[in-house]
Amino acid sequence: MSYSGRQVFNPESLPSLHPSYSHISSTPLQPxxxxxxxxxxxxxxxxxxxxxxxxxxxxxLALANVKTCLDAAGAKITDxxxxxxxxxxxxEHDYATRVALYGKFMDGHKPPNTLVGVQGLAKKEFLFEIEVMAVLSS
Incomplete structure (x- = not known):
């Protein structure tokens, strides 16, 4: 779907938890x-x-899903x-586990990052969630 050049879409391999959103939005910044x-x-x-x-x-698994979305958008981790x-x-254990796994996933790339401790997420079984923004230059 496109709105004034902006596109919203989902990778075929990732289901949405709810029909009220898309996994990815692509918004033109310049030509x-x-x-x-x-x-x-x-x-x-x-x-x-x-x-x-x-x-x-x-x-x-959440990081793998981020990679799936990046791939679908034509972006890479360094974007x-x-x-x-x-x-x-x-x-402290969860924090250390996340640091190790996230560091391996990012492979030395260190964009600004905010970590928030929360009481809960969309489903009670979820323990971790990650949002990402990237800029893709062609």
Missing amino acids: TSKLITIAGQVALDAATNTIPSSFGDQVE IINVRQYIVNIT
């Missing part, structure tokens, strides 16, 4: 670049429609310009 915003990604396994129970597995992450009832 040769666009802002890519990716909705909060959680650990919903599209193939099995299941949510892993461990925090680490949830972080890994990311801002990140927001949410952890339910954050503990």
Whole structure:
């Protein structure tokens, strides 16, 4: 779907949790670049429609879902310009686990990043969520 050059869409391999949003928005900034915003990604396994129970597995799957969205938008990890992450009832162990997994995923790329401890997310089983913005230049 397009609105004045802006497009909203979903990767075929990622289900939406609710029909009220799209996973990805692409907004032209200039003739040769666009802002890519990716909705909060959680650990919903599209193939099995299941949510892993461990925090680490949830972080890994949410990051994989971010990668799926980046790929669908034609972007790469180094195009990311801002990140927001949410952890339910954050503990030191969860924080350390997230730091290790996120650092590996980002492979040295360090855009601004906000981490927020929250009481809950869209479903009670979700323990982690991540939102990403990227700029894609052509």
